[in-house]
Amino acid sequence: xxxxxxxxxxxxxxxxxxxxxxIPVVAGLSGTAIPALRGGGAALGKLLDWPGLxxxxxxxxxxxxxxxxxxxxxxxLILAAFIGTPRFTRIRRTLAPxxxxxxxxxxxxxxxxxxxxxxxxxxxxxxxxxxxxxxxLLILNDPFGLSLTIGLVAxxxxxxxxxxxxxxPQIDAQRRLTTAATLGYGxxxxxxxxxxxALYRQLRLPVYAVLAYGMTTxxxxxxxxxxxxxxxxxxxxxxxxxxxxxxxxxxxxGAMLQFALVLAxxxxxxxxxxxxxxxxxxxxxxxxxxxxxxxxxALLAGGASLLITGGLALGLAGLCLWSxxxxxxxxxxxxxxxxxxxxxxxxxxxxATAAVSLLIAATATLVALVLTLACLQAEAxxxxxxxxxxxxxxxxxxxxxxIVFLPxxxxxxxxxxxxxxxxAVAAAHLVFVLPYVFLSLSGPFRAWDPRIGTTAATCxxxxxxxxxxxxxxxxxxxxxxxTAVGLAVSLGQYLPTxxxxxxxxxxxxTEAVALSAGGNRRLxxxxxxxxxxxxxxxxxxxxxxxxxxxxxRRGMRVAA
Amino acid sequence: xxGTLTLDGLKIRLGNRTLVDLxxxxxxxxxxxxxxxxxxxxxxxxxxxxxxxxxDFSAEGRILLDGKDISDLxxxxxxxxxxxxxxxxxxxxxxGGNLAFALxxxxxxRAARHERVATALAQAGLxxxxxxxxxxxxxxxxxxxxxxxxxxxxxxxxxxxxxxxxLDANLRAQMRRFTFDRAxxxxxxxxxxxHDIEDARAAGxxxxxxxxxxxxxxxx
Numbered sequence: 001x002x003x004x005x006x007x008x009x010x011x012x013x014x015x016x017x018x019x020x021x022x023i024p025v026v027a028g029l030s031g032t033a034i035p036a037l038r039g040g041g042a043a044l045g046k047l048l049d050w051p052g053l054x055x056x057x058x059x060x061x062x063x064x065x066x067x068x069x070x071x072x073x074x075x076x077l078i079l080a081a082f083i084g085t086p087r088f089t090r091i092r093r094t095l096a097p098x099x100x101x102x103x104x105x106x107x108x109x110x111x112x113x114x115x116x117x118x119x120x121x122x123x124x125x126x127x128x129x130x131x132x133x134x135x136x137l138l139i140l141n142d143p144f145g146l147s148l149t150i151g152l153v154a155x156x157x158x159x160x161x162x163x164x165x166x167x168x169p170q171i172d173a174q175r176r177l178t179t180a181a182t183l184g185y186g187x188x189x190x191x192x193x194x195x196x197x198a199l200y201r202q203l204r205l206p207v208y209a210v211l212a213y214g215m216t217t218x219x220x221x222x223x224x225x226x227x228x229x230x231x232x233x234x235x236x237x238x239x240x241x242x243x244x245x246x247x248x249x250x251x252x253x254g255a256m257l258q259f260a261l262v263l264a265x266x267x268x269x270x271x272x273x274x275x276x277x278x279x280x281x282x283x284x285x286x287x288x289x290x291x292x293x294x295x296x297x298a299l300l301a302g303g304a305s306l307l308i309t310g311g312l313a314l315g316l317a318g319l320c321l322w323s324x325x326x327x328x329x330x331x332x333x334x335x336x337x338x339x340x341x342x343x344x345x346x347x348x349x350x351x352a353t354a355a356v357s358l359l360i361a362a363t364a365t366l367v368a369l370v371l372t373l374a375c376l377q378a379e380a381x382x383x384x385x386x387x388x389x390x391x392x393x394x395x396x397x398x399x400x401x402x403i404v405f406l407p408x409x410x411x412x413x414x415x416x417x418x419x420x421x422x423x424a425v426a427a428a429h430l431v432f433v434l435p436y437v438f439l440s441l442s443g444p445f446r447a448w449d450p451r452i453g454t455t456a457a458t459c460x461x462x463x464x465x466x467x468x469x470x471x472x473x474x475x476x477x478x479x480x481x482x483t484a485v486g487l488a489v490s491l492g493q494y495l496p497t498x499x500x501x502x503x504x505x506x507x508x509x510t511e512a513v514a515l516s517a518g519g520n521r522r523l524x525x526x527x528x529x530x531x532x533x534x535x536x537x538x539x540x541x542x543x544x545x546x547x548x549x550x551x552x553r554r555g556m557r558v559a560a
Numbered sequence: 561x562x563g564t565l566t567l568d569g570l571k572i573r574l575g576n577r578t579l580v581d582l583x584x585x586x587x588x589x590x591x592x593x594x595x596x597x598x599x600x601x602x603x604x605x606x607x608x609x610x611x612x613x614x615x616d617f618s619a620e621g622r623i624l625l626d627g628k629d630i631s632d633l634x635x636x637x638x639x640x641x642x643x644x645x646x647x648x649x650x651x652x653x654x655x656g657g658n659l660a661f662a663l664x665x666x667x668x669x670r671a672a673r674h675e676r677v678a679t680a681l682a683q684a685g686l687x688x689x690x691x692x693x694x695x696x697x698x699x700x701x702x703x704x705x706x707x708x709x710x711x712x713x714x715x716x717x718x719x720x721x722x723x724x725x726x727l728d729a730n731l732r733a734q735m736r737r738f739t740f741d742r743a744x745x746x747x748x749x750x751x752x753x754x755h756d757i758e759d760a761r762a763a764g765x766x767x768x769x770x771x772x773x774x775x776x777x778x779x780x
Contacts, residue, residue: 383615449648451646452648452650454610455648455709455710457610457636458635458638458640458641458642458710458713459661459709459710459712460636460639460662460664461636470652473652474650552693553651553652554651555694556651556652
């Protein structure tokens with residue numbers, strides 16, 4: 001981007017970027033398939049001999065499909081009930097901070113809230129329940145994966161809402177709704193009949209990513225999910241952690257089975273999509289105004305969003321409180337004393353772990369930003385139109401589950417001797433950071449007024465000058481937001497850090513998950529708080545820096 | 561042919577529909593107007609002349625400036641200035657920064673460049689606005705800054721894409737006079753596209769539609 005001599009390099013950016021995302025996935029998949037098939041099905045036999053298998057399979061399918069159904073339904077309900085209302089603006093503002101919460105921290109927060117000795121039990125005890133010691137109930141880690149499902153819904157709803165918000169203007173939702181309203185339709189019916197089908201088409205890839213994630217999450221399943229047996233993906237991770245090589249083959253066979261399950265679930269989901277689409281179209285012809293639905297739907301949507309934001313916020317507040325709690329006996333609602341002792345004693349290791357996490361996150365994010373900007377600039381310069389195939393490739397690392405291709409990637413990294421280094425972990429994080437950075441930045445980059453570039457070019461400015469002096473500075477806000485997204489994604493990664501790091505790289509997330517098995521709530525709280533704090537600071541910077549930079553530029557405030 | 565913008569059989573098609581078919585010479589200090597309703601291809605003609613035609617269109621013919629074929633040059637090398645309907649000021653820069661951006665690269669020292677910007681502002685009745693946020697200017701001031709920016713790049717021809725249509729009626733006459741005066745003083749050929757017959761009258765030159773048909777009534 002420094003002149004015409006580098007133009008060839010710029011042109012290579014899109015294929016290079018897509019390759020960087022597709023190659024690890026494909027290589028990892030084959031790296032998983034080979035050990036799974038080695039020894040003529042011995043690994044598969046061992047897997048099938050595991051008595052927990054049917055239940056683990058059912059849990060993976062059940063929690064994944066149920067949480068996705070709930071999250072999608074709630075997303076559409078909240079949009080239908082509140083679009084264009086002041087309440088919607090408020091919900092919109094809470095989305096970005098909720099999205100920046102790492103999965104593990106959200107799960108730990110919920111665990112601290114829901115556990116038999118958790119905050120809710122403490123507040124209502126002993127007055128209402130009569131409990132003076134934590135009850136022996138399996139509320140958390142329940143055998144049906146209910147708390148895991150709740151956790152997944154709470155974490156995926158903000159993501160789907162945000163993706164929907166980006167899609168709504170493209171389908172001219174506001175005018176469709178107004179038209180339907182003038183024909184006498186209630187809010188819910190208007191949304192369902194005129195916006196939902198088109199909106200869902202735009203949301204399809206994010207929904208697939210949510211479904212694949214929900215079925216295969218490891219960190220959330222380890223914290224919130226059942227234990228005997230755990231979900232399939234959690235069990236695969238446990239097998240991977242064992243020293244014996246034969247267990248690794250079993251893990252690989254499990255990963256291939258997990259992949260087949262995800263593909264089957266996606267096919268089932270596709271069928272569901274087609275059925276739902278036909279049903280909506282057929283119902284629309286009945287011309288049901290359904291105005292009576294509006295009030296109960298609004299109540300339900302309001303209650304659900306309050307429950308989720310409130311639950312997450314309380315859970316996170318609980319984490320903070322535990323990290324500074326002194327004596328806090330059951331059933332006291334609040335700790336007797338507050339102390340910084342946890343922070344003082346764990347200070348050195350917290351700092352070291354945070355530094356490693358940040359180093360990895362910053363490396364992955366920086367590379368992702370440079371590649372994304374190069375791709376988008378190449379697209380603008382050469383007037384390339386990215387096809388749906390490119391978009392699917394972009395989503396590949398988000399749809400092919402981590403638990404399926406990371407074991408294979410690890411076995412490929414082992415002989416090369418690159419596993420267990422921060423750089424290798426950063427490279428693995430890049431595969432997951434890049435799609436999110438790209439999705440975050442591509443909208444604002446493409447929406448940049450092309451007349452500015454034309455005006456500058458007619459003044460004799462080169463493409464490089466237009467990029468560095470006009471487009472890049474004008475996109476300061478979106479670039480900082482994309483940076484914060486990238487940092488948040490990397491800081492939240494559990495499985496890539498664990499597997500590619502070979503257990504030798506400790507980040508805030510791997511530490512928090514490792515600690516969750518033990519009972520030291522104060523230390524868990526401290527790690528989780530740092531896990532929350534770092535992305536939150538990045539998002540705060542993304543808001544503050546443009547505000548300060550453009551305090552005397554009114555035209556930039558609208559843009560940012 | 562010094563100081564002349566020539567469109568030599570410039571034909572632009574979208575599918576099998578011909579939007580533009582123009583063969584004209586515009587001489588230095590002259591303003592030629594292309595008139596027509598929106599969607600008639602006027603702005604497409606300008607995009608072809610600046611070299612920013614979208615790939616869906618196909619263009620043939622030649623565009624010559626001072627007798628030199630510029631059809632295959634990139635936009636930045638054509639030395640053709642362009643004014644849009646909106647001022648399109650760079651919102652992250654000061655007014656002075658916007659103008660300095662357009663100065664040719666060999667415009668001397670920092671102080672000399674500042675001097676040229678200040679002089680240009682003063683001559684346009686905009687003294688002392690160099691450090692202002694462009695968004696705080698009035699509509700008329702923005703329009704003048706946009707024209708100054710275009711002219712400071714020392715273009716060899718000027719294109720105007722309905723530059724007055726977004727202005728209030730009372731500002732419009734004033735801005736027309738200001739723009740045409742400046743274009744004539746710069747001694748360069750000017751091509752105006754508009755759907756407003758008043759613009760065409762004020763321009764005082766030949767008036768055509770996008771397919772090259774002369775509209776004699778409009779000019780009188």
